[in-house]
Amino acid sequence: xxxxxxxxxxxxxxxxxxxxxxxxxxxxxxxxxxxxxxxxxxxxxxxxxxxxxxxxxxxxxxxxxxxxxxxxxxxxxxxxxxxxxxxxxxxxxxxxxxxxxxxxxxxxxxxxxxxxxxxxxxxxxxxxxxxxxxxxxxxxxxxxxxxxxxxxxxxxxxxxxxxxxxxxxxxxxxxxxxxxxxxxxxxxxxxxxxxxxxxxxxxxxxxxxxxxxxxxxxxxxxxxxxxxxxxxxxxxxxxxxxxxxxxxxxxxxxxxxxxxxxxxxxxxxxxxxxxxxxxxxxxxxxxxxxxxxxxx
Amino acid sequence: xxxxxxxxxxxxxxxxxxxxxxxxxxxxxxxxxxxxxxxxxxxxxxxxxxxxxxxxxxxxxxxxxxxxxxxxxxxxxxxxxxxxxxxxxxxxxxxxxxxxxxxxxxxxxxxxxxxxxxxxxxxxxxxxxxxxxxxxxxxxxxxxxxxxxxxxxxxxxxxxxxxxxxxxxxxxxxx
Numbered sequence: 504x505x506x507x508x509x510x511x512x513x514x515x516x517x518x519x520x521x522x523x524x525x526x527x528x529x530x531x532x533x534x535x536x537x538x539x540x541x542x543x544x545x546x547x548x549x550x551x552x553x554x555x556x557x558x559x560x561x562x563x564x565x566x567x568x569x570x571x572x573x574x575x576x577x578x579x580x581x582x583x584x585x586x587x588x589x590x591x592x593x594x595x596x597x598x599x600x601x602x603x604x605x606x607x608x609x610x611x612x613x614x615x616x617x618x619x620x621x622x623x624x625x626x627x628x629x630x631x632x633x634x635x636x637x638x639x640x641x642x643x644x645x646x647x648x649x650x651x652x653x654x655x656x657x658x659x660x661x662x663x664x665x666x667x668x669x670x671x672x673x674x675x676x677x678x679x680x681x682x683x684x685x686x687x688x689x690x691x692x693x694x695x696x697x698x699x700x701x702x703x704x705x706x707x708x709x710x711x712x713x714x715x716x717x718x719x720x721x722x723x724x725x726x727x728x729x730x731x732x733x734x735x736x737x738x739x740x741x742x743x744x745x746x747x748x749x750x751x752x753x754x755x756x757x758x759x760x761x762x763x764x765x766x767x768x769x770x771x772x773x774x775x776x777x778x779x780x781x782x783x784x785x786x787x788x789x790x791x792x793x794x795x796x797x798x799x
Numbered sequence: 800x801x802x803x804x805x806x807x808x809x810x811x812x813x814x815x816x817x818x819x820x821x822x823x824x825x826x827x828x829x830x831x832x833x834x835x836x837x838x839x840x841x842x843x844x845x846x847x848x849x850x851x852x853x854x855x856x857x858x859x860x861x862x863x864x865x866x867x868x869x870x871x872x873x874x875x876x877x878x879x880x881x882x883x884x885x886x887x888x889x890x891x892x893x894x895x896x897x898x899x900x901x902x903x904x905x906x907x908x909x910x911x912x913x914x915x916x917x918x919x920x921x922x923x924x925x926x927x928x929x930x931x932x933x934x935x936x937x938x939x940x941x942x943x944x945x946x947x948x949x950x951x952x953x954x955x956x957x958x959x960x961x962x963x964x965x966x967x968x969x970x971x972x973x974x
């Protein structure tokens with residue numbers, strides 16, 4: 504198995520541990536990820552808010568580059584915003600011939616073209632449907648027994664395109680986490696919005712959303728995420744939000760492949776636990792019980 | 800065609816059922832509920848639209864789009880309104896629109912957003928010396944972890960997307 508890999512900008516910066524742990528997990532599983540040469544930013548939610556055609560053009564350039572490398576290899580995308588932006592181009596250019604024509608013109612400037620682009624896949628989709636929980640179970644050498652995890656999906660890997668899970672009541676992470684030996688804690692907030700970039704521009708509004716999520720996560724050891732924006736919003740503002748809520752809402756927040764990596768026997772450095780902003784003492788104690796040395 | 804007229808055509812099938820409002824996580828902070836905003840678009844009440852903070856609060860969760868019984872692309876409609884506000888540089892929305900524009904400026908220069916540069920461009924665009932303070936807590940956490948660094952805006956270099964941005968603008972002007 505081989506995938507064309509689109510890391511995206513966050514994974515080269517504030518979400519580097521998502522990138523490193525994803526690559527490490529796939530290496531451990533014997534699967535090759537080939538990064539798209541000269542990939543560009545997907546536009547996040549900013550491009551569409553400036554120009555919808557610009558957003559499509561940025562996504563299209565990446566599809567064209569991936570197609571030129573290997574049209575038969577799916578594009579693996581860990582970031583949910585990047586995933587949606589690339590997926591949107593894949594879907595919309597099929598339905599909208601005028602858009603397809605405009606994109607051809609734009610890509611033509613660089614002698615690029617889209618003919619039969621590879622499929623865009625979210626990391627979670629690939630883990631659940633290609634790798635499968637059964638394989639993870641077989642390869643788990645360090646079961647995370649007794650670790651209580653709430654799976655957080657956020658929005659853009661689920662909606663608007665319901666590709667691999669129920670877009671309102673998702674369950675795809677459950678089997679993966681159980682295969683790692685962890686206990687999945689039931690909660691209501693798995694598919695709710697974290698506020699996304701409102702945390703920068705309308706923090707009072709975004710903090711309310713994160714507060715609800717953190718409140719419902721109480722009692723778990725960790726939140727598992729599959730998006731750098733969600734991860735940052737859930738881990739980066741816990742002190743301020745606890746102050747607003749009048750109660751301590753601090754909780755460990757990790758990327759799903761970090762947890763999977765630990766279960767597969769990778770050490771903390773290989774999944775870059777030293778980069779997480781929220782790892783709580785109770786969680787770290789449990790890791791020590793699994794013989795995982797904790798960074799400081 | 801005029802952008803608001805385009806949007807009106809896009810939203811024409813709206814039956815005013817309010818599923819969008821009931822689904823929106825940010826509705827509590829909006830002055831016009833989403834349903835009413837669409838009504839304003841359909842009735843050409845442009846002043847009411849750009850007097851409202853509703854569309855700028857959309858966090859692109861896509862619940863309304865998913866649930867709309869008419870299958871309308873409502874999240875995209877919110878983004879269209881943001882884009883109009885950005886193009887007109889309306890003072891009321893600058894805190895958001897200049898955030899998006901600064902992000903895109905970094906992407907234009909290097910093909911990829913440089914997080915440090917993007918924030919620097921944003922602070923320069925807002926000309927508010929107190930604004931960086933509201934980002935200080937997260938910024939310090941990220942810098943301590945060596946995840947972002949202060950970056951002075953750099954000249955366009957490897958990966959720059961001038962040609963793509965220009966071609967997009969050309970096509971949009973001809974529309």
